[in-house]
């Protein structure tokens with residue numbers, strides 16, 4: 001496994017769990033040391049237990065040495081990140097190119113090098129040419145196997161995926177991949193075998209669809225706000241139509257994280273390079289709707305505070321981009337918190353898992369050690385990430401610590417009648 005971030009570390013641990021002998025490589029020595037000591041460097045439910053089990057079994061180890069992995073493995077999975085480039089929509093392929101070009105010259109034995117990173121169409125073919133030109137062994141080939149895991153469900157999604165996609169150029173590569181996932185396939189997971197470009201597109205198309213579904217319901221929320229309708233009921237009614245389905249139809253502050261926002265932007269950038277920008281023009285709107293929800297949440301809070309944030313104490317519940325994660329990449333919650341602070345409020349943030357990351361990225365924001373501590377003396381509470389802890393909060397108890405019982409539910413996570421009955425001024429996105 002080349003790269004031990006979310007994807008690589010999870011995949012390495014799960015492959016060991018499935019019975020394979022695995023080495024995880026990372027250029028970051030500190031990360032390798034922590035993983036080797038049985039410590040997962042990020043929050044992912046279930047992963048620490050499986051990591052320790054895999055280390056104890058002797059089937060998993062970690063290294064910083066490319067020589068060691070080149071000598072060891074029959075199959076290499078490239079799991080490095082493809083973040084958004086600074087100053088453009090395009091994906092930054094530096095880490096992908098570095099992984100392929102560092103490994104290839106060391107491949108003196110037959111091996112399949114499988115890209116898992118999310119990349120623009122055409123990258124797999126380019127990496128294949130690169131590897132074939134650099135590898136000393138004749139038996140080296142490239143394949144692409146996109147990964148669809150969700151943070152918070154990474155173990156479940158890796159051990160029991162909805163589907164496996166194999167982008168291959170030969171029957172031998174397909175056979176190697178089938179052998180690499182034999183327990184998953186035997187358990188009934190469907191396999192779709194494609195060319196390279198289709199395999200690359202499956203991932204960005206899936207994330208574009210999910211982002212579009214979220215922005216669709218958030219656009220409906222905008223309309224609901226104008227006509228005083230309830231988007232949560234609208235979503236419930238739409239979701240009963242099995243052609244539409246209820247998942248990813250939850251209106252609120254919109255999507256963030258390390259995948260959806262950057263993947264739709266990279267997809268647009270690549271389409272433009274290929275002259276197909278018209279096909280993806282709608283993603284610009286998907287992105288715009290998503291950003292407008294953040295601005296609307298800021299406005300809603302200001303309305304409740306009689307038009308003025310300056311001098312007010314604002315409690316922000318949530319920093320992670322979604323619950324059950326400590327990931328704050330493109331987090332809607334922190335975006336709103338920072339915007340509110342810029343408007344003159346004293347902002348105090350609490351998140352059950354993402355405090356460390358939030359402090360590092362937003363040192364200007366004050367942080368509290370608990371949900372109630374953050375709310376103490378607050379003129380308004382903004383619920384921006386729907387952790388269970390916030391959903392289960394007792395409104396009467398919370399009312400005793402705040403200075404004024406006003407709440408913006410940015411995730412449609414609470415029952416308005418319960419909170420209003422408890423004396424709260426409750427407002428939510430897309431709801432009367």
Ligand code: UDX
Pocket residue numbers: 147148149150151152207210214247248249250251252253254255256257258259260321322323
């Ligand atoms: C996503 C894809 O789901 C996954 O398949 C891919 O491999 C990586 O990107 P992830 O980023 O972990 O996974 O988060 P996901 O659960 O998809 O949520 C993305 C964002 O959408 C979150 O900010 C979440 O709060 C938001 N969301 C999700 C909504 O606003 N409404 C919904 O109905 C669902």
